[in-house]
Amino acid sequence: MVNLLTEEKETSGETTNVSEPRKQNRSLKRDGQGKKMNESLKMIIVLGLLALIASAMLAVVNYYTKIDENQQIKDEIDAVYPSGIRDEVDVSSISDYMGAEIKAYFIAEDGANIIVAKANKADKVCYNAAGITIIVIIKEGKIDRVLSFSHSETPGLGEKALREDYLDQYNGINTDLIFIPEGEFISSSEDSYFNPSLVSGATYSSNGVSLAVKAAVRAYRSRGN
Amino acid sequence: MSGKTEKLTFKDITSPLTNGIINNNATFRLVLGTCPTLAITTSASNGIGMGLSVLFVLVCANAIVSLLRNVIPRKVRIPAYILIIATFSTIVEMVVRAFLPDLYDKLGLFLPLIVVNCILLARVESFASLNRVIPSIMDGIGIGLGFTFSITLMGIFREFLGAGSFFGIPINPIITAELPMTFFILPAGGFMVYGLLMVVFNSVVDKIQKFLDNRRQVNSGAKSIKGRISLAETETQGGK
Numbered sequence: 195m196v197n198l199l200t201e202e203k204e205t206s207g208e209t210t211n212v213s214e215p216r217k218q219n220r221s222l223k224r225d226g227q228g229k230k231m232n233e234s235l236k237m238i239i240v241l242g243l244l245a246l247i248a249s250a251m252l253a254v255v256n257y258y259t260k261i262d263e264n265q266q267i268k269d270e271i272d273a274v275y276p277s278g279i280r281d282e283v284d285v286s287s288i289s290d291y292m293g294a295e296i297k298a299y300f301i302a303e304d305g306a307n308i309i310v311a312k313a314n315k316a317d318k319v320c321y322n323a324a325g326i327t328i329i330v331i332i333k334e335g336k337i338d339r340v341l342s343f344s345h346s347e348t349p350g351l352g353e354k355a356l357r358e359d360y361l362d363q364y365n366g367i368n369t370d371l372i373f374i375p376e377g378e379f380i381s382s383s384e385d386s387y388f389n390p391s392l393v394s395g396a397t398y399s400s401n402g403v404s405l406a407v408k409a410a411v412r413a414y415r416s417r418g419n
Numbered sequence: 420m421s422g423k424t425e426k427l428t429f430k431d432i433t434s435p436l437t438n439g440i441i442n443n444n445a446t447f448r449l450v451l452g453t454c455p456t457l458a459i460t461t462s463a464s465n466g467i468g469m470g471l472s473v474l475f476v477l478v479c480a481n482a483i484v485s486l487l488r489n490v491i492p493r494k495v496r497i498p499a500y501i502l503i504i505a506t507f508s509t510i511v512e513m514v515v516r517a518f519l520p521d522l523y524d525k526l527g528l529f530l531p532l533i534v535v536n537c538i539l540l541a542r543v544e545s546f547a548s549l550n551r552v553i554p555s556i557m558d559g560i561g562i563g564l565g566f567t568f569s570i571t572l573m574g575i576f577r578e579f580l581g582a583g584s585f586f587g588i589p590i591n592p593i594i595t596a597e598l599p600m601t602f603f604i605l606p607a608g609g610f611m612v613y614g615l616l617m618v619v620f621n622s623v624v625d626k627i628q629k630f631l632d633n634r635r636q637v638n639s640g641a642k643s644i645k646g647r648i649s650l651a652e653t654e655t656q657g658g659k
Contacts, residue, residue, distance in 0.1 A: 237495045248506040259517035346524040349462040350582020
């Protein structure tokens with residue numbers, strides 16, 4: 195029987211021990227594998243620890259910077275319409291209108307409907323990704339005021355469509371005159387309806403405002419008004 | 420500078436700062452971070468907001484990477500750097516969203532995209548991973564200030580020419596009613612202003628550097644002449 199570990203070989207009359215190089219090779223291989231294992235382990239530990247520390251830091255920052263969007267909206271409404279909020283309408287039942295969504299719907303103490311509508315960026319609607327959020331106040335079947343809440347339209351360009359002097363064109367318009375087509379967004383309509391003027395060079399932003407107003411009026415109508 | 424036992428000299432600390440602002444200016448010299456530069460510089464306030472956000476992330480990421488440069492295995496250095504940068508850019512995003520909602524809306528997607536801003540990865544990889552903490556922090560401050568300065572300058576130009584205002588304040592209602600050139604707010608105008616400012620910045624910096632080099636040469640020449648004269652004087656005195 196040949197013992198592999200202590201095999202001896204006769205070469206030209208000399209006896210040499212061949213087990214030593216093999217042992218060395220094996221130990222070298224083991225060392226190499228061990229090193230690789232150590233390296234891999236180090237990588238995993240370092241990346242794992244970094245991820246752990248990062249997540250802990252983010253959790254702490256998130257705790258202190260968390261924002262209640264609903265509260266933010268209420269604060270803004272308190273600032274622009276001080277009559278006070280009587281009731282809050284559940285907006286989950288109101289469907290989106292061509293990409294425009296209703297963020298909040300409040301009934302004021304004096305019966306006014308305060309609707310926060312957001313037009314998201316879409317084809318020919320809004321220029322920047324953040325979209326346009328406006329507050330539409332409807333009182334006794336007429337649009338009382340349209341106010342800008344948040345947007346990221348280009349200053350001096352799309353932002354012109356969110357300025358007070360542009361939004362004032364909606365004041366006093368009967369909600370029945372707002373044309374709300376289903377299927378495709380149309381900025382202008384027949385003469386019997388109200389056609390908002392568009393800001394030159396800021397058509398997409400003007401369309402964003404128009405769509406948000408239509409969505410707000412649609413939500414108002416959906417409550418049987 | 421990278422040696423462990425070497426003491427940091429004043430120059431080691433200050434040179435990354437000045438280099439970051441002038442010689443290694445990320446926007447006008449290295450032409451890094453071009454996407455946010457062109458996209459958000461429609462107003463000066465956007466430029467300042469973006470610049471300071473990048474400055475914060477850069478300083479923090481440089482400091483952490485420099486601290487951990489001997490700990491992070493070389494094979495996974497890039498994922499580790501991205502993780503560190505992503506953490507700080509997310510922190511900036513959360514803070515800006517909570518305390519500066521208007522700026523958050525204006526910067527939009529470009530705020531979270533700081534994580535892939537090549538200025539950050541370039542500085543972290545080429546400087547912070549090879550240098551000690553204080554020079555790395557100074558490099559972060561220098562590059563960050565240089566970036567802030569450049570994009571604010573671009574924002575000022577574009578806002579003034581395109582919207583007729585300065586930091587949101589109309590310059591003169593009589594002028595702004597007629598003169599604003601909308602072109603400068605649009606992407607094409609951004610490229611044009613970027614190119615023009617790059618030419619002006621580089622030519623001014625090069626001229627200043629040439630002037631300083633000439634002065635140094637003159638000074639060193641004068642010194643060597645003085646040295647020769649004094650040597651000659653001592654030789655003649657010795658001869659006497």
